[in-house]
Amino acid sequence: MSLLSIAARNLLRNKFRTIFTVLGAAVAVLAFVFIQTMLTSWSAGVEFAAKDRIATRHKVSMILPLPKRYADTIREVPGVKHASYFQWFGGVDPKDKNNFFANTAVESKTVFDIYDEMVVAPEDKARWLADRQGAIVGAVLAKKMGLKVGDRVTLQGTIFPGDWQFNVSGIYTASRRSIDQSQFFFHWDYLNESVPEPQRDQVAWISARLDDPTRSAEVSAAIDRIFDEKDVQTATMSERAMNLSFMAMFSAVLSALDAVSIIILVIMVMILGNTIAMGVRERTREYGVLRAVGFQPKHVGLFILGEALTIGVLAGVVGLGISYPLVELMFGRFLEENMGGMFPYFRIAPMTMVAAVLLAVTLSVVASLIPAYRAAKLSVTDALRRVA
Amino acid sequence: MGEGQREGKKPIVELDGVGKTYFRDKEPVVVLDNISLDIEEGSYEALMGPSGSGKSTLLNLIAGLDRPSRGSARVAGQELSGMSDSALATFRSRTMGFIFQAYNLMPVLTAVENVELPLLLTKLSRGERKKRAQTALRVVGLEERMNHYPRQLSGGQEQRVAIARAIVNDPRIIVADEPTGDLDRKSADEILTLLEKLNKEFNKTILMVTHDPQAAERATVIHRLDKGNLS
Ligand SMILES: Nc1ncnc2c1ncn2[C@@H]1O[C@H](COP(=O)(O)OP(=O)(O)OP(=O)(O)O)[C@@H](O)[C@H]1O
Numbered sequence: 001m002s003l004l005s006i007a008a009r010n011l012l013r014n015k016f017r018t019i020f021t022v023l024g025a026a027v028a029v030l031a032f033v034f035i036q037t038m039l040t041s042w043s044a045g046v047e048f049a050a051k052d053r054i055a056t057r058h059k060v061s062m063i064l065p066l067p068k069r070y071a072d073t074i075r076e077v078p079g080v081k082h083a084s085y086f087q088w089f090g091g092v093d094p095k096d097k098n099n100f101f102a103n104t105a106v107e108s109k110t111v112f113d114i115y116d117e118m119v120v121a122p123e124d125k126a127r128w129l130a131d132r133q134g135a136i137v138g139a140v141l142a143k144k145m146g147l148k149v150g151d152r153v154t155l156q157g158t159i160f161p162g163d164w165q166f167n168v169s170g171i172y173t174a175s176r177r178s179i180d181q182s183q184f185f186f187h188w189d190y191l192n193e194s195v196p197e198p199q200r201d202q203v204a205w206i207s208a209r210l211d212d213p214t215r216s217a218e219v220s221a222a223i224d225r226i227f228d229e230k231d232v233q234t235a236t237m238s239e240r241a242m243n244l245s246f247m248a249m250f251s252a253v254l255s256a257l258d259a260v261s262i263i264i265l266v267i268m269v270m271i272l273g274n275t276i277a278m279g280v281r282e283r284t285r286e287y288g289v290l291r292a293v294g295f296q297p298k299h300v301g302l303f304i305l306g307e308a309l310t311i312g313v314l315a316g317v318v319g320l321g322i323s324y325p326l327v328e329l330m331f332g333r334f335l336e337e338n339m340g341g342m343f344p345y346f347r348i349a350p351m352t353m354v355a356a357v358l359l360a361v362t363l364s365v366v367a368s369l370i371p372a373y374r375a376a377k378l379s380v381t382d383a384l385r386r387v388a
Numbered sequence: 389m390g391e392g393q394r395e396g397k398k399p400i401v402e403l404d405g406v407g408k409t410y411f412r413d414k415e416p417v418v419v420l421d422n423i424s425l426d427i428e429e430g431s432y433e434a435l436m437g438p439s440g441s442g443k444s445t446l447l448n449l450i451a452g453l454d455r456p457s458r459g460s461a462r463v464a465g466q467e468l469s470g471m472s473d474s475a476l477a478t479f480r481s482r483t484m485g486f487i488f489q490a491y492n493l494m495p496v497l498t499a500v501e502n503v504e505l506p507l508l509l510t511k512l513s514r515g516e517r518k519k520r521a522q523t524a525l526r527v528v529g530l531e532e533r534m535n536h537y538p539r540q541l542s543g544g545q546e547q548r549v550a551i552a553r554a555i556v557n558d559p560r561i562i563v564a565d566e567p568t569g570d571l572d573r574k575s576a577d578e579i580l581t582l583l584e585k586l587n588k589e590f591n592k593t594i595l596m597v598t599h600d601p602q603a604a605e606r607a608t609v610i611h612r613l614d615k616g617n618l619s
């Protein structure tokens with residue numbers, strides 16, 4: 001027998017209260033884990049962005065086109081290893097118009113030099129290159145739309161009107177977490193041949209890979225300088241900087257989520273503090289007995305901290321236990337399938353798990369500090385006089 | 389015992405002009421006025437008086453649960469009036485055994501664990517603690533109930549467990565505040581017999597507050613308290 005084991009037994013005295021408190025705090029842990037995972041997966045695009053990749057777009061706006069020939073100019077810039085151009089397509093599935101996914105026209109022979117973390121089987125790649133209407137589809141999107149190699153797909157153009165026919169040539173997966181696996185790629189040539197004359201030979205952006213990632217700022221500046229005297233000027237930045245500027249648009253949402261997480265933690269302290277204070281109040285007389293037989297004020301304080309610690313550990317463990325299936329298996333799969341662009345990789349980070357358990361433990365101790373201090377300071381005769 | 393002899397014939401409790409004033413809404417309430425009292429080691433003394441006369445307050449001062457507002461209280465050779473909370477706790481754990489009217493056992497602990505509780509403060513090994521707790525339970529005749537929880541015991545049995553807890557650290561003084569107040573006659577007599585045995589066989593100094601004249605009869609000395617003064 002030890003003081004800690006007595007503290008643990010005290011928790012079993014009011015099983016319902018303990019269970020509800022642990023569950024309440026566990027739900028707070030779940031909410032915390034969910035929000036933190038959302039934030040980390042959102043920033044995964046920045047964190048996992050290839051450091052040696054830069055993108056060039058129209059200086060004025062992302063939606064204005066660049067001439068396709070700029071890609072050839074960029075390929076000649078010293079320090080550039082590969083370059084490839086891209087065009088937004090913006091097609092929708094006529095059968096399910098709410099199913100948004102990125103669909104992009106790409107330069108067939110160079111795209112995999114740029115996005116080498118897209119994993120495609122060699123035979124799929126060969127099939128794609130051989131088929132003018134061929135498309136490469138992300139594994140998550142393919143699963144969602146029920147597509148397999150050889151299927152025919154029709155997309156309705158929004159930027160480029162009409163019904164567009166494609167054949168699924170291959171499925172890609174990702175070897176790094178930065179790539180959204182619900183995209184749809186097809187040959188830029190196919191698009192270019194089919195659009196009216198004024199829209200020909202246009203691209204939305206040009207991506208390049210560099211020999212030396214540390215020189216990305218320098219090379220970006222060099223590229224923009226070349227086009228400064230041309231009729232269309234460019235803005236070039238690293239993939240990381242681009243993702244950051246994209247995220248900056250959502251910074252208000254991110255801070256709001258952070259604030260919600262803090263509110264959740266405050267609620268958790270209140271739930272825990274309430275339970276602990278109730279237990280302490282009911283057991284005041286017992287603390288008086290402990291003090292009478294010679295236990296020190298600090299023993300009583302530690303005794304109460306011990307109870308709080310036990311609740312905190314339980315809440316942390318139970319919270320993580322429910323977070324894994326809910327956040328990672330249910331929400332995570334749903335978000336990756338439906339909002340893969342924003343959450344390409346929705347998994348609970350190890351740091352989040354550690355933080356959740358540590359917070360549950362620390363906050364329950366914090367919540368018990370005042371009741372513990374007051375119980376320790378109580379006069380023995382007052383405590384003994386207290387009727388439970 | 390040994391220590392008592394070394395102090396010669398000095399009483400184990402010496403109160404000199406002890407008073408206790410509580411403040412209720414800033415109004416002073418004099419609960420103990422001016423108490424001077426000596427108690428010899430090994431005696432068995434009862435404290436009687438009307439409700440509210442300050443019996444429990446006086447007992448608590450002697451036991452080191454509270455400090456006097458004035459005067460000097462020397463118990464077992466130590467002056468209690470200036471001691472810190474923590475020093476008082478140490479004093480209690482070495483010198484005092486407590487018996488309360490409401491038994492005050494920990495409901496989550498078995499009989500033997502309740503008895504062992506004060507020993508958690510000592511350096512004794514787990515096995516030694518358990519052995520001593522069992523011995524104390526044997527003294528009160530409850531060894532076979534050692535694994536029962538308080539709710540599984542009768543009031544008289546609970547009080548005997550409480551007595552075992554009070555003697556497990558071998559204190560020189562046992563204070564009992566209405567130890568038979570909640571018990572029927574038969575159980576009360578058992579408890580009183582037990583206290584007598586502790587006094588006679590183990591030479592414990594016993595100070596007992598009681599309303600029950602039959603209980604007080606067992607003591608060698610009866611003090612009467614009225615409105616904060618001994619009469
Ligand atoms: N902490 C306190 N604060 C204020 N007044 C107190 C406090 N403790 C005791 N008193 C008052 O002191 C008086 C004596 O109390 P005490 O408990 O010593 O009486 P008692 O003789 O033991 O009575 P009883 O026989 O009812 O147990 C009572 O009027 C009580 O209200």
Ligand SMILES: [Mg+2]
Pocket residue numbers: 443444445565
């Ligand atoms: Mg009383």
